[in-house]
Amino acid sequence: MMPDNDLSYILNELGEDREQYFRAIAPPIMQTSNFAFKRVEELRKVFEDEYSNYLYTRGLNPTIDILRKKLAALDRAEDCLVFNSGASAIFASVFANVQSGDHIVSVKKPYTWAQKMFDNALPRFGVNTTYVDGTQIENFERAILPNTKVIYLESPNSWDYALQDLRAVAELARAEGIVTICDNSYSTPLFQKPIEMGIDMVLQSATKYIGGHSDVVAGVLSGTRDMMKKIFDNELLNMGNGVSPFNAWLLIRGLRTLPARLDRISQSTRKVIAYLQQHPMVEEVIFPLDEGFAQYELARKQMTGACGLLTIVMRAKKMDEIVTFCESLRHIMMAVSWGGYESLAIPRCASVQPDQFDAAEREHRMIRFYIGLEEPDYLVADIEQAFAAVH
Numbered sequence: 001m002m003p004d005n006d007l008s009y010i011l012n013e014l015g016e017d018r019e020q021y022f023r024a025i026a027p028p029i030m031q032t033s034n035f036a037f038k039r040v041e042e043l044r045k046v047f048e049d050e051y052s053n054y055l056y057t058r059g060l061n062p063t064i065d066i067l068r069k070k071l072a073a074l075d076r077a078e079d080c081l082v083f084n085s086g087a088s089a090i091f092a093s094v095f096a097n098v099q100s101g102d103h104i105v106s107v108k109k110p111y112t113w114a115q116k117m118f119d120n121a122l123p124r125f126g127v128n129t130t131y132v133d134g135t136q137i138e139n140f141e142r143a144i145l146p147n148t149k150v151i152y153l154e155s156p157n158s159w160d161y162a163l164q165d166l167r168a169v170a171e172l173a174r175a176e177g178i179v180t181i182c183d184n185s186y187s188t189p190l191f192q193k194p195i196e197m198g199i200d201m202v203l204q205s206a207t208k209y210i211g212g213h214s215d216v217v218a219g220v221l222s223g224t225r226d227m228m229k230k231i232f233d234n235e236l237l238n239m240g241n242g243v244s245p246f247n248a249w250l251l252i253r254g255l256r257t258l259p260a261r262l263d264r265i266s267q268s269t270r271k272v273i274a275y276l277q278q279h280p281m282v283e284e285v286i287f288p289l290d291e292g293f294a295q296y297e298l299a300r301k302q303m304t305g306a307c308g309l310l311t312i313v314m315r316a317k318k319m320d321e322i323v324t325f326c327e328s329l330r331h332i333m334m335a336v337s338w339g340g341y342e343s344l345a346i347p348r349c350a351s352v353q354p355d356q357f358d359a360a361e362r363e364h365r366m367i368r369f370y371i372g373l374e375e376p377d378y379l380v381a382d383i384e385q386a387f388a389a390v391h
Contacts, residue, residue: 343370
């Protein structure tokens with residue numbers, strides 16, 4: 001985590017010119033679609049460069065700009081853009097850096113909508129992707145082709161938390177003139193800063209920890225000002241997928257309590273992990289900052305925290321046992337995503353047809369937990385009674 005004074009300034013003051021809005025503590029929501037001009041020459045200048053001033057909220061907006069300044073500072077980036085979803089940020093970052101005939105190297109099994117983009121959308125334009133096991137730098141070296149333009153990373157990923165050595169990948173890519181993009185949704189900018197490790201662009205789902213209340217969907221993309229302007233002028237304005245002023249205001253609100261929420265979640269997660277590790281129905285607990293994690297040393301090197309996402313491999317011979325456990329949870333809700341106030345669980349077998357379930361497949365027995373803001377003893381008791389319901 002960054003120094004407290006620096007973090008406090010970013011979250012509470014940066015970008016907030018309160019003298020411009022009646023000295024209000026909370027910034028106003030500039031819920032307008034349009035901005036007026038008194039002189040034709042002023043309008044002409046903004047037509048020539050919409051990144052220079054307010055014209056239409058599809059592009060720039062004062063409330064969104066406050067958020068952009070804070071998020072860029074958290075990522076240690078020159079600039080950032082905020083989109084209406086994490087998937088939009090992913091698509092814009094990749095699409096802006098490829099053209100027909102280009103090649104992408106991606107970590108295997110990335111976020112669902114990243115993979116759908118690589119597999120379904122981009123091949124229609126002659127852009128192909130090679131997937132690699134990102135835990136070994138040699139796999140990236142072997143996959144790079146003369147026409148490789150992007151290396152796409154997700155460190156840690158959101159199920160088994162596989163990491164990539166971000167510094168090593170950044171060094172390799174820079175030598176080859178390849179753009180690197182890293183999904184940092186797991187760690188948040190407080191616990192990992194890919195740009196400081198040489199990555200060109202970092203993105204995250206702001207739906208999760210940034211928002212923190214499960215009431216807004218958004219995505220963040222940070223990088224150099226030149227790259228952000230390039231994407232703004234083309235992908236963002238053309239696709240019309242910027243965040244709304246009201247959702248930007250909700251994200252500013254979420255940022256105020258981000259450190260406190262992450263501290264609470266991290267402490268509770270440790271207590272839940274300790275319980276799970278001793279339970280006879282748990283074969284394995286997967287968590288990047290647990291000493292038993294295969295890439296623990298790399299995780300300690302790159303990350304200063306790991307928040308609330310963990311996975312267990314349940315000892316189960318039949319899918320029904322996993323289903324009974326998940327459906328017996330009374331307080332932990334079964335849902336996708338993470339980062340809000342509420343604790344969640346999702347079984348991997350929800351993506352497997354019942355006749356295809358194979359207990360020998362470790363992944364089929366995975367259950368991912370997100371630990372929210374509830375009391376850890378409350379969560380442990382819920383998990384305990386759900387395990388008891390299996391037999």
